[in-house]
Amino acid sequence: MTELSRTQIRDLMGQVLANQGKVLPDDDGTDLRDVGFRSLDFSELALRVEDETGEELNFDAPGLRRIATVGDVLDFLVELQRQ
Amino acid sequence: MSDSATRTPLVPPSTVVLVSGGSRGLGLAIVTDLLSAGLKVAAFARTVTPELAKLADTEPQRCYVDSVDVTDLAATQVFVRAAEDRLGPIDGLVNNAAVGQDSLHVHTATADIARIIETNLTAPLQLTRLVVRRMLAQGRRGRIVNVTSICAQRGFPGLVAYSATKGGMDAATRSLARELGGRMLVNAVAPGFFASEMSAVLGQTQLDQIVRRTPTGHLTAPEEVVPVVRMLLRDQTNINGQAIVVDGAASI
Numbered sequence: 001m002t003e004l005s006r007t008q009i010r011d012l013m014g015q016v017l018a019n020q021g022k023v024l025p026d027d028d029g030t031d032l033r034d035v036g037f038r039s040l041d042f043s044e045l046a047l048r049v050e051d052e053t054g055e056e057l058n059f060d061a062p063g064l065r066r067i068a069t070v071g072d073v074l075d076f077l078v079e080l081q082r083q
Numbered sequence: 084m085s086d087s088a089t090r091t092p093l094v095p096p097s098t099v100v101l102v103s104g105g106s107r108g109l110g111l112a113i114v115t116d117l118l119s120a121g122l123k124v125a126a127f128a129r130t131v132t133p134e135l136a137k138l139a140d141t142e143p144q145r146c147y148v149d150s151v152d153v154t155d156l157a158a159t160q161v162f163v164r165a166a167e168d169r170l171g172p173i174d175g176l177v178n179n180a181a182v183g184q185d186s187l188h189v190h191t192a193t194a195d196i197a198r199i200i201e202t203n204l205t206a207p208l209q210l211t212r213l214v215v216r217r218m219l220a221q222g223r224r225g226r227i228v229n230v231t232s233i234c235a236q237r238g239f240p241g242l243v244a245y246s247a248t249k250g251g252m253d254a255a256t257r258s259l260a261r262e263l264g265g266r267m268l269v270n271a272v273a274p275g276f277f278a279s280e281m282s283a284v285l286g287q288t289q290l291d292q293i294v295r296r297t298p299t300g301h302l303t304a305p306e307e308v309v310p311v312v313r314m315l316l317r318d319q320t321n322i323n324g325q326a327i328v329v330d331g332a333a334s335i
């Protein structure tokens with residue numbers, strides 16, 4: 001299975017935000033509320049990662065609720081690919 | 084053959100009730116309550132908890148329990164026969180066994196969707212068919228209570244497949260009530276969210292929001308649902324084909 005790097009996922013996250021006229025900040029510690037990155041944006045990003053890797057990424061909601069920052073999103077998806 | 088007009092005799096109160104998913108939470112509360120009311124209860128669950136086992140030990144003449152997966156039709160058939168041998172003919176059924184969900188639909192594995200539907204919709208329909216066939220074949224009248232959910236009537240994120248199954252059971256309740264022509268009373272009880280394991284899926288923020296929007300100011304507790312189930316099994320009410328919501332008016 002192809003696995004996307006954290007940097008590649010960050011690029012995809014930037015694309016998701018750019019499509020909405022938003023900008024992904026450089027600081028991974030930025031709060032997602034400040035970026036305007038919502039749960040459906042997370043879904044879109046996860047599905048884009050799936051498209052790239054060819055593997056479904058399924059997960060429960062509680063893990064999602066712990067995600068607060070840009071870095072959390074990237075960490076979650078990097079980890080999810082390894083499961 | 085005629086379906087018309089002669090007055091159908093009343094459906095008597097249930098005396099021997101089968102409860103699926105009776106090992107914890109609402110199911111255990113229903114089993115406990117029905118035993119306290121003097122009924123005989125047969126209950127199964129995937130795992131018989133110490134609490135359920137204790138009830139059976141305390142009331143061996145009135146309570147029969149075993150470990151059965153509700154999706155295992157052959158095992159449920161064996162259980163029903165054994166329960167009737169022990170307690171007498173079943174004339175009440177509470178379809179309570181269910182699995183929850185906690186994932187957005189697009190991120191729910193296809194196998195999990197299939198499992199939710201099999202457990203929450205296919206299995207209770209099969210169990211109902213099994214029990215109704217036995218009751219009809221022996222000329223018995225009886226009562227069925229399907230435990231559904233407010234999710235059957237209102238939308239909540241993360242519960243798409245779960246909601247579909249509960250909505251399906253609400254719909255089946257209405258059609259069964261029609262189909263059984265008054266020989267059996269078929270109703271659903273649709274609780275709001277419990278502050279328990281099923282509701283943990285929503286997260287504290289969503290639960291707090293539901294509490295704020297609930298005129299009674301609290302989430303539903305199993306003890307508040309149990310009397311409604313008992314009423315539908317026992318009382319002469321002429322309620323049939325209904326889904327009774329127990330949620331403190333959160334959903335209105």
